[in-house]
Amino acid sequence: MGLSLFCLFIAFMLSYLYGWDVGKEDGCLDLHLTNSSLSITTSLKDALKIVSEESDVIENVKLLFFMNGCLGFVSMACTLLVFPTEVRVFLNEHRxxxxxxxxxxxxxxFVEIPVTIVIAFTFATIMFYSTGQLSDSFRYSYFALNVIFVAFIANSVGNLIGILFADNYQLATTMGVALFMSIFLLGGFAVRLSSQDVFIRALSYGSFLRFNFYSVLVISQVFVCSVWFH
Known part of the structure; x- marks a missing residue:
């Protein structure tokens, strides 16, 4: 119950901070305005419109990344706070x-999977429609599916850390936060990975936020543009 309420709070807070219509722009290039023969005669109004649309797209990209980052952290933190206690009870009863x-x-x-799906699906639905994302059944379905995957993977990471450090509750919490911050930094948004060393770029493949972030961008931007241009 606490997790669901907190996720709802995060969803509405992010929607309020980034704007209720931040997802209205698709990020596709306007071929008419970007034509080289018309660039000189393009009016100031059209130029300002392009800048405004670009700013909205950038804000939407930020929203998509921090949305999954917040959900992943909350899911992993809730697992870390509960799982070590469950392990101790399980070991006593197993003996x-x-x-x-x-x-x-x-x-x-069987108990946690339906709850996780419901919470993540509700979170994705609120985020999708409250931020004015381009309404499309395909985009909405895959958007929700990506959010659900983030919740499941974060729960799995929390369970893994809880098992490894089951004897030390404080160490499990500390390691969980440190690991998630590394996953967050290597997610492809906070740090420009193309300018990093080969070792750092290799480590970034272990960040589930990176793959989720890229997939959400493909769903919200690349897929729409490719369909319209064809």
């Missing part, structure tokens, strides 16, 4: 032979 490891794992999955 008493109350149930097997597989029974605990599958029951945990």
């Amino acid at each position: 008493n032979r109350w149930y097997s490891t597989s029974s605990y794992y599958w029951s945990k999955c």
